[in-house]
Amino acid sequence: xxxxxxxxxxxxxxxxxxxxxxxxxxxxxxxxxxxxxxxxHGLRLIHYSYGAGNLQIGDVPDGYKATRTTQEDFFLLLExxxxxxxxxxxxxxxEGTGVYEQYxxxxxxxxxx
Amino acid sequence: GDSVTQTEGLxxxxxxxxxxxxxxxxxxxxxxxxxxxxxxxxEAPQVLLRSSTDNKRTEHQGFHATLHKSxxxxxxxxxxxxxxxxxxxxxxxxxxxxxxIFGLGTTLQVQP
Numbered sequence: 001x002x003x004x005x006x007x008x009x010x011x012x013x014x015x016x017x018x019x020x021x022x023x024x025x026x027x028x029x030x031x032x033x034x035x036x037x038x039x040x041h042g043l044r045l046i047h048y049s050y051g052a053g054n055l056q057i058g059d060v061p062d063g064y065k066a067t068r069t070t071q072e073d074f075f076l077l078l079e080x081x082x083x084x085x086x087x088x089x090x091x092x093x094x095e096g097t098g099v100y101e102q103y104x105x106x107x108x109x110x111x112x113x
Numbered sequence: 114g115d116s117v118t119q120t121e122g123l124x125x126x127x128x129x130x131x132x133x134x135x136x137x138x139x140x141x142x143x144x145x146x147x148x149x150x151x152x153x154x155x156e157a158p159q160v161l162l163r164s165s166t167d168n169k170r171t172e173h174q175g176f177h178a179t180l181h182k183s184x185x186x187x188x189x190x191x192x193x194x195x196x197x198x199x200x201x202x203x204x205x206x207x208x209x210x211x212x213x214i215f216g217l218g219t220t221l222q223v224q225p
Contacts, residue, residue: 031211042217043158043203050211058212090157097211099146099165104157 003027004105006091012111013081021076021108023091031094032074033102034058034066036087043090049074081112115140117206119216126194126223134189134202134219142208147180147187150203150215158203162189194223 004025013019025032033048045058047066055066063085065077078085088109092102117138126132136149146165150158164171164180164187171178176191187204204216 033212040217043215045212048212056211098207099163100207101148101160101163102213104159106157 004091004093004103006089006105006108008108009106010109010111012113014113015082017078017081017112019078019081019110021078021089021091021110023074023076023105024072025074025091025093025103025105026072027093027095027103028071029093029095029103030071031096031100031102032068033092033094034064034074034076035090035092036060036085037090037107038087046076046089078110081110083112086110086112115142115206115208115214117204117214117216119202119204119219121219122217123220123222126221128196128223128225129193132191132194132198132221132223134204134221136187136189136204136216138185138187138204138206138214140185140206140208140214142206146207147178148203148205148207148213149176149178149187149189150205152201152203152218154200161202194221196223196225199223 007022034046035043044060048056049068067075091105094100094102120135149162151161152158167182178189203218206214
């Protein structure tokens with residue numbers, strides 16, 4: 001079974017702060033994704049990647065940067081955090097697209113004061 | 114554009130009774146796959162069902178769904194709801210792009 005881990009699990013920062021969320025998957029999946037989950041909005045795709053060094057823009061990218069340093073590691077960066085970015089963030093990975101499912105990490109709860 | 118619609122934000126059902134969660138879609142993709150993801154409280158989403166074959170029933174953990182391209186639907190059903198089925202359910206579409214298109218989700222509450 002796919003193993004996706006995220007760190008930290010909880011993070012509190014202040015407005016204007018700098019935050020990095022980390023995601024690691026250990027199943028050699030090519031595809032990795034960052035989502036945010038908010039009540040009433042479901043899961044929204046922020047950025048995704050289909051390989052080391054590759055980055056694709058998702059549906060809600062404003063205020064976020066991402067970097068895929070290796071096949072295993074995908075980072076989400078908030079350089080000037082705002083209260084609107086308070087959310088539950090999920091990382092996911094998949095072997096491919098189409099019929100391949102995405103495996104989600106446990107999530108990071110971010111609070112921006 | 115391509116979209117997935119889950120019409121109910123909340124479905125409440127009594128334990129032992131049947132339940133149906135609706136999912137319809139719009140897409141221009143020729144080759145598509147569909148998923149139902151389930152998210153239990155304080156857990157991550159996980160796949161419950163998947164299908165890419167028209168008019169073929171797929172089943173898992175007592176739930177079933179059939180992709181009907183003629184009506185653009187992939188409804189989730191169970192004949193007898195259990196308390197442990199209470200969760201958030203997402204319907205999702207996978208087309209020719211590298212991402213899933215999720216519906217907004219339906220919370221299922223099963224009451225005694």
